[in-house]
Amino acid sequence: MWLGTLSKLQVLTLRSNKLHGSIGTLRNENMFLKLRIIDLSYNAFSGNLPTNLFQCLKAMRIVDQTMKAPTYLGDYYYQDSVTVATKGLEIELVKILTVYTTIDLSSNRFQGRIPSIMGELIVLRVLNLSHNGLKSNIPLSLGNLFVVESLDLSYNHLSGEIPQQLASLTFLAFLNLSHNHLQGCIPQGPQFATFENYSYEGNDGLHGFPVSKSCGNDHVSDTVSGLDDQEGDSEFLNDFRKAALMGYGSGLCIGLSIIYMISTRNPIWFARIILKLEHKIITRKKKKQRLVQNNRRRNNRL
Structure with missing residues (x-):
């Protein structure tokens, strides 16, 4: 695949064409290392999802903490506009920050399982695999996508x-x-x-809130009370509240992109704030996972 020889490629958009067939195996693991936006939607690609490609996406697997002062302001945003499908809408993003990462393989003919390696793309913000022929279970590893904002596996x-x-x-x-x-x-x-009913409709076997069928003794109140367990994160969340005062909005990357379209003043410090907060999220989540795993090991020994 000659596209893989483009060492600086960050955005790959081939949506709404007549491309078909399976995505071949990459020749080596040093291809697409900087790719952050992949949009192959509305084509006729078939076969299994390209596991080999996901293994190469280093920019979606590692939080970049080595940002240096750019030689010009354009270093922190993509030069061209990008149309992405996120949160059920198609939005054209202009001068979007380069921390934004998305994979859209929707409306194709992909089959087979969702590869568990997708859970290693820990800085992925939007994942859309809808309208395909994917089978089997949703991999547990998707729970590792700590900063994902939009997840569409429908149809x-x-x-x-x-x-x-x-x-x-x-x-x-x-x-x-x-x-x-x-x-x-x-x-x-x-x-x-x-989330409302439309997130789950067409799955007759699901029950519990918010669908009409009950799920044992589960109630919405149990979910609300679960917020108390997150008091330890209050200090961390304060960082995001402070960021909101500076125009960060609710913390969603779409908000960042819209703000950035309006004003490009001082993008360097702004991008650094985002990356630092993102690094905090992932580090904190990993610590919690290790703690849970250690507790399980102790219980097994007992």
Whole structure:
């Protein structure tokens, strides 16, 4: 694939063409290292999802803490406008910050499983795999996408339960799992309490809030009370409240992009704030995961 030889390629948009066939295996692991936006939607690609490609996406796997002062202001945003499908809408983003990362493979003919390696793309903000023929379970590893804001897996053939790990995605503002074959209890958590029926419609086996069927003794109040368990994060969240006063909005990257379209003054310090906050999120989540794993090991020994 000659595109992989473009060492500085950050944005790849091939949406709404007549491309077809499977995505071939990459020749080596040093291709697409800087790629941050991938949009192959509305084509006729088939076969399994390109696991080999996901392994190469270093820019989506590592938080960049080595940002240096750019030689000109353009270093921190893409030069061209990009149309992305996020939170159920198609939005044209202009001068979008380079910290924005998205994968859109929707409206193709991909089949097979969602590869668990996608959970390693820890700085991914938008993932859209909707309108394909994907099967099997939703991988638990998607719970590692700590800063993901929009997750769309609708109109596939996914089965099994919704992973409880997704309830820990505190930045998840949009979720669409509709029209699959999912079953079991809908996870309870602060973000999941905000999603409405349309996120789950077309899955007759699902029950619990917000669909009409009950799920044992689970109630919305249990979700609300679960907020008390996050008091330890209050100090961390204060950083985002402060950022909101500076125009960061609700912390969503779409907000960042819109703000940046309006004003490009001092983009350097602004981008650094975002990356520092992003690094805090991921570091804090990893510490919690290690703590849970250590506790499980101790319990097993007992």
